[in-house]
Amino acid sequence: MKSLLIICDGMGDRLTSGKTPLEAASTPWMDKIAKEGINGIMDSVRTGTRPGSDTAHLSLFGYNPFKVYTGRGPLEAAGAGLTLKTGDVGIRCNFASVKDKKIVDRRAGREEYGLQELANDIDGIEIDGVKTIFKKCPGHRGALVLRGTNLSSEVTDSDPEEINVGIRKSVPLDDSEEAKFTSGIINKFTKITTEILEDHRINEEREKLGKLPANAILMRGSGIKPEIERFEMRHGVKGACISATDLIKGICRLVGMDVIDVEGTTGHVDSNIKGKALATIDALKSYEFVFLHIKGTDEASHDGDFEAKKMMIERIDKEVIRPILENIENTNVVLTADHSTPVSVREHTADPVPIAIYGDVRTDLVDKYTERDCARGDLNRICGRYLMDILFDLSNKAKLFGA
C-alpha cells in the first residue's frame, strides 16, 4: 500500500468557551477518517515539549530533533531554494527600516516594492574570504548563506526582535575562533549591506511613494547545515512534499524528498488548498509516500482567531480531505498536526495533537476527529518520532529488526 501524511499546521488547540476549533467545526470527512480508522494523540517531539514547526517536522519524519536540529536558518535557506554544502551557515533575514540608527519597522512595512532588486544587489558579497549568498523570500523575508571554511553557528542574532532599538552586534556564543570569526562576518555584512541599501535608488523610490525604506538586513536563527540521513535511506521509501511554506520545503529538500510546487498556494487561510489536494492525488500515482502540509490553521491560531481557524478547518475538510478520500485507493492515510497552537495562547504549545490513521488498521470506537475524541482511540498516546515507522509498517514497507 501507499502512504499519505497530511499535516495541518498548529491544528491542535485547547478549550475556548468549552470547545476546541476542531470540536466547533463541521468536519464530516475528517470524521470519516476517524470513524473508519484508528485514533490517538501524539507528542510530536516529546511529552511536554513545545515544538517549533521545524523540530516537529524533523521528528515526524523520524529524526531525533535533539540530535539533528541546528537552527532554523539552514532549513529556511534550503526552503528558499539555496543549496547548502557541508559547513555552510544558513541565516534567516528580514528587510527592515532603520532611522537614526534605530529600527522603526522590523519588516520594512511588509512592503515588497523593489525588494528583489535590493536582494540582487546584496547577493554575492565576499567578506574575509567568506562568500555570502542572499536570496529574497516571500514578503519581507530573505535567506542568507555564509560559505567558507571555519564557520560556526554559535553566534547571536543581529535582529533584536523589537523596535526603537539599534541593530544588535552579533557576538560569539562560545570561545572558539570560528564563532568569533563568524560573528565578525555577520557584523560586517550588516555594515556593508546598510551602506548599499541606504543610498539605493529603490529606497529613494520607496520614500517618494510614501513607503518605508528597506535599508537594513536583520539576521536571526543562524545554523550550520545539519547532517541528516536521507529519508529514503532511513525509511526505504522515496517521498514527495507538497507545501507552500519555505521552512517545510527546506526540511523536505534537506532529507531528499521531491518538492512539488502548486500554483496559488500562499501558506495563508486563502491558499489554493484544493490545488494541493489535486496535486496530492496526482503525486500518489508515482510516489510511495506523499506528505501534504497545510499552513493556514497555524496562521489563524497565531492571530488568536477562533472563527478563522474553525473556517480553515472546514475548508480543509471540504476542499482537501473530501477529494482525497474520494480519489485515492490502496493508501494508508495519516491525518494529524505538527503541534498545537491554541488560539487562546497564540503560540505553539505541547498539548498533544490528534491523530487518525485510515487504511489497513484495526479500527476503534472513535467517530469524530477532535483532540478529545482521538484521545480515547486505540492508538493511545504515541511519540511523533515513530510515526513514519508506524505508517510504513502498515503499508508493509518496513524492514524486520532481527529475525
Add this chain to the structure above:
Amino acid sequence: MKSLLIICDGMGDRLTSGKTPLEAASTPWMDKIAKEGINGIMDSVRTGTRPGSDTAHLSLFGYNPFKVYTGRGPLEAAGAGLTLKTGDVGIRCNFASVKDKKIVDRRAGREEYGLQELANDIDGIEIDGVKTIFKKCPGHRGALVLRGTNLSSEVTDSDPEEINVGIRKSVPLDDSEEAKFTSGIINKFTKITTEILEDHRINEEREKLGKLPANAILMRGSGIKPEIERFEMRHGVKGACISATDLIKGICRLVGMDVIDVEGTTGHVDSNIKGKALATIDALKSYEFVFLHIKGTDEASHDGDFEAKKMMIERIDKEVIRPILENIENTNVVLTADHSTPVSVREHTADPVPIAIYGDVRTDLVDKYTERDCARGDLNRICGRYLMDILFDLSNKAKLFGA
C-alpha cells in the same frame, strides 16, 4: 507472589473481514484473564518497529535489543545445545540440495533421512586454526559455531535465500582483518563440506530412495556471542523456560534461565501444548518466574491461515490457559505475544500486541482478550522492555531506585 509470562508467538493480528483471529476465536479462559486483570497494548521492541522473534524476546526479558542483539546465529546455536564462549561466532545452517553448482532446494526436500550421520561427519573440522562445531537441528536445519581467535560476525551469508543460483561467496562487511579472515573460513567450510557430502554414502542412499541429496550447507545470520547480563542478575529472580523453539531456548540459555523440555512439543499447531501447561504448573512450584512460549500461532500466521490460527488460539485457551488458571495460585500471570504476524501479511509487523496481567493488579473494564479490547484497558500502551519490571514489581520482587 510468583510470576508467569505466557507468550503466544505472533498472536497479534490485523483485521481480516473485519475481525482478528483472537476476535473470531472463542476464548473464555483468556477472557477471564482480561476480565479479572488489567489490560493494554504493547510495543515489544519500539513503537513502529517490526520485531524478529529474537529481538522481541530479548526486549521482553528486559534487555535493549538495539544494544545486545548480534544476530540470530548464536541464539540458534545456543538453542541447539551448543555452548558458546566469548568470541565464538554462531551461524544458522540448512542442509540443501545442489545440482550442477546451482541450488535446487534450500531445504534438501525437508527430508531428514541420514542427516544426523551427515552432521556427525562434518562436525569438528579445523580450518586455519579455527575449530568448527556443527550440530543437526530439527528438520533440515543445523547450527554452526566457529571457535578461534580474531573472528568477526561482519560477514555476508553463503545462503542466497533463493534457488536456481549458486551458493554465495561470503565477503567481509567491514575493513577489518577479522571479517576478511572469517569470511574466508566460511567459504572454506562450504568447499570442504561440499566435498564430504557430495560422495557420502547417505546421499547415494537418498538418491536411490528418490530423495533429494543433502549435499551442501547454506549458512546465514552469523553473529558473535552476545554479551548479555544474566536474567537473575538483572531481575533478582531465577527463571525457567518452557519452549519447543530452539531460538527461544537459546535466548533463555544465554541469559541463564533453566530450560525445561517437554515431550511431544513441536513448535507446530499439533504440539503437545497441554504437556507444556502441566510442565508450567509444575515449574511454578520451584521457580519464582516461569516463561511459557507457544509457537503454533506464529506458524499458522506465516502460512496465512486464519482458520488454523483461530483454532490454535482456541486450543491454547482450552489446553493451556484453563489448566493453568485452575491449578496455580499466588501468581501474577502475563498473557501476551512477542509481535503481531497478521495472516494477511504473513510476516511479523509492528502492530502492538494485546497484553493482560492477572493477579495483584488494578482491574479495569476490559472483559475480552483481543487486540482492540485490550487497547481500551488501563495499562494503556506500554513498551515491552519494561514488562519484566512491571511483572516483578507486581510480584514484589523489584528493588527500589533511590531511597
